[in-house]
Amino acid sequence: MNIRCAQIRILNSETRTKAHFSSAPGNGLSSFSLQPSAFSLSRRGFTLIELLLVLVILGILAAIVVPKFSGRTEQARQTAAVSQIATFGTALDAFEVDTGHYPRGRNGLLELVQQPRDAQNWKGPYMKNEIPNDPWGAPYVYECPGKNNPSSYDLMSAGPDGRAGTEDDVTNWQSRR
Numbered sequence: 001m002n003i004r005c006a007q008i009r010i011l012n013s014e015t016r017t018k019a020h021f022s023s024a025p026g027n028g029l030s031s032f033s034l035q036p037s038a039f040s041l042s043r044r045g046f047t048l049i050e051l052l053l054v055l056v057i058l059g060i061l062a063a064i065v066v067p068k069f070s071g072r073t074e075q076a077r078q079t080a081a082v083s084q085i086a087t088f089g090t091a092l093d094a095f096e097v098d099t100g101h102y103p104r105g106r107n108g109l110l111e112l113v114q115q116p117r118d119a120q121n122w123k124g125p126y127m128k129n130e131i132p133n134d135p136w137g138a139p140y141v142y143e144c145p146g147k148n149n150p151s152s153y154d155l156m157s158a159g160p161d162g163r164a165g166t167e168d169d170v171t172n173w174q175s176r177r
């Protein structure tokens, strides 16, 4: 008898811990244990389940949102290509007004920013920056005189697939397909 048992609850922000002191007279302190309470254990398990649930939910959201987002990104690239071709058109028209003709050949776009030797009245550069690639990283394809626009020029981006002559091309002429 006279075994004294003291329970001290130590509460902190993360866990609840019970410290058990057991002692018998004459024997001094015979045992001491520090163990997480049942509440603490169940709380940790629940936290792990919560974490897994959050990961699962994030995975589901990613599966739903990412394809939509990438679809919009592709649409934004198409729009950017159309806009860029229109910007080239304005610059090429200004070039034509000044020099009397559109830049010739396949590298004609360069003449918008670098004065060609034979150009009279070239008042460029007609583009603010260097000649950009299309939104998919490929050079725009320029040809003058154009096969589709014989009186001016053909200008196109090969589109997402990078191949000219396919349905996803972005061109300055109406597709006949």
Ligand SMILES: [Ca+2]
Pocket (backbone or CB within 6 Å): 157, 158, 159, 160, 161, 162, 163, 164, 165, 166, 167, 168, 169
């Ligand atoms: Ca293409």
